[in-house]
Amino acid sequence: MxxxxxxxxxxxxxxxxxxxxxxxxxxxxxxxxxxxxxxxxxxxxxxxxxxxxxxxxxxxxxxxxxxxxxxxxxxxxxxxxxxxxxxxxxxxxxxxSTERITPEGRRKLAEHGIAPPGAVDAPVAVRLGLGARCPHCGSEATRPQSAFGATRCQAVVFCTACRETFAHLKAM
Structure with a gap:
């Protein structure tokens, strides 16, 4: 040895x-x-x-x-x-895929101003709303601002309700 x-x-x-x-x-x-x-x-x-x-x-x-x-x-x-x-x-x-993100991971992302991808329990065809839910005010009245954020797996989204921008983890 x-x-x-x-x-x-x-x-x-x-x-x-x-x-x-x-x-x-x-x-x-x-x-x-x-x-x-x-x-x-x-x-x-x-x-x-x-x-x-x-x-x-x-x-x-x-x-x-x-x-x-x-x-x-x-x-x-x-x-x-x-x-x-x-x-x-x-x-x-x-x-x-984004479905692998745990509920705790989704909570932490939202808590830090990063919109996690849509709910995994609802089929895509049933999801309603204009865009990603704003982590600041909760509104779905959002629109893409840039396809690229701080990292390649993020996009930048603008909330028309509170007028804040935020990162959105892209759905894969």
Whole structure:
């Protein structure tokens, strides 16, 4: 057995369930008000066939520039949990959708002025209203101002009721 270099002690290896709980708390680098779990990016945490701990993630969209930061955050958790040989694997199918955002994630986004995508419990054909619900006043009398916001997964929307602009997480 190879021992750790002098001055470095080997960290205890936490179980996959414990690692998942810690990975779930990693904040999204572009929307730090929500965690990766609340955003629905984490698919699974478990042992791969080769015995290494593996975290499977799905980016919010193809080419997401936050993926290197997301992977680095997860790798840091893996090392801290005693799995320096753990890995992060991206999967694209099934694709991520806004339905994966948890109710707590939706609440946090709205609380911080980012309109989450429409309700997941109503079919698209039944949703009524002019646009995204304003997180400031609750009005649906909104209109797109820019297809691009602070990040590629956001748009900028203008509320005609309270005359405020706000970020809207695009439905995917």
């Amino acid at each position: 190879v021992s750790a270099p002098e001055g470095l002690r080997e960290l205890p290896r936490l179980a996959a369930e414990q690692v998942r709980a810690r990975v779930a708390g990693v904040p999204d680098p572009e929307l730090p008000v929500v965690t990766l779990a609340e955003l629905g990016v984490i698919r699974s945490v478990g042992l791969a066939p080769d015995g290494r701990l593996e975290v499977v993630v799905t980016p919010t969209y193809l080419g997401c520039p936050a993926m290197p930061a997301i992977e680095a955050g997860i790798r840091a958790v893996l090392v801290a949990c005693g799995h320096p040989d753990g890995r992060v694997r991206q999967v694209l199918a099934p694709p991520w």
